[in-house]
Amino acid sequence: MQSVFEIIAEPNRRAILSLLVSSEQSVGEIEHQLRMPQPTVSKHLRVLRDAGFVESTVDAQRRLYRLKPEPFQEMDAWLAQFRRFWSAHVDALERHLDRMDQEHMHRQPHGSSALIKKKTKMTRPEPRK
């Protein structure tokens, strides 16, 4: 489980990361919001912490977990080499994500598709009038 890419390959881990983007959360809060068994949450948090995606602080019996930026920046840096290539083809993405919506909606319980589409539209160049 060396690389950041293997870490985020796991859907539950991506869900945890998306949850933590709003604010830090305890294990129990993650457990309830994502409806995963507690050992599952703890085990994924362990992996995420070892990989530097999150850090935790102690609050009584609770552990509060929050994001750390470095691995995300590393992923972004890897993606950067492809940006020149794809930036020409923005329109095709709309169709692609619409297809994803149809096929995978049930696997993405937290509306990330909608978020993706919204964000994508923001990066689209304005039509020249």
Next chain:
Amino acid sequence: MQSVFEIIAEPNRRAILSLLVSSEQSVGEIEHQLRMPQPTVSKHLRVLRDAGFVESTVDAQRRLYRLKPEPFQEMDAWLAQFRRFWSAHVDALERHLDRMDQEHMHRQPHGSSALIKKKTKMTRPEPRK
């Protein structure tokens, strides 16, 4: 092997994608440049094609593979939700990637670390004079 994230979790596939960013390549060219057995290349290309990362055209007995943009855009869109969060912490990335260099250099045969660092520096804000 549903999601784009699982596809790029495999290091050989990432190497193939990085190779194709310069230009389209035949299976044999990929095989030689990355020093992988031919069946390995073909199998990974199959996965990449099914996931929409690449497409191929026929050239005599050869198959020429090239990148397609959509999956990269989809990954970028997922990463976007974390950008607000990390954009404050740029300096920490330098240290992080320097550590990665020490630990993983032998696993990244194509100088992607150097490329990452270079690109990262480009996105760093200029010091105000």
Next chain:
DNA sequence: TTAGAATATACGTGTAAAGGAATATAAAGA
């Protein structure tokens, strides 16, 4: 100091996927 709450870890199991070796398919050229 003991009970209960919150979290972490250990262990056993199933499964998916990556790799190697062999073989199949397809096209080109003699």
Next chain:
DNA sequence: TCTTTATATTCCTTTACACGTATATTCTAA
């Protein structure tokens, strides 16, 4: 047609990892 080149696929084995269940650890509060 037969051979050679280029690529794809099949079969088999191994390994890594995600999960469930059970148990351990850690801290609080009574």
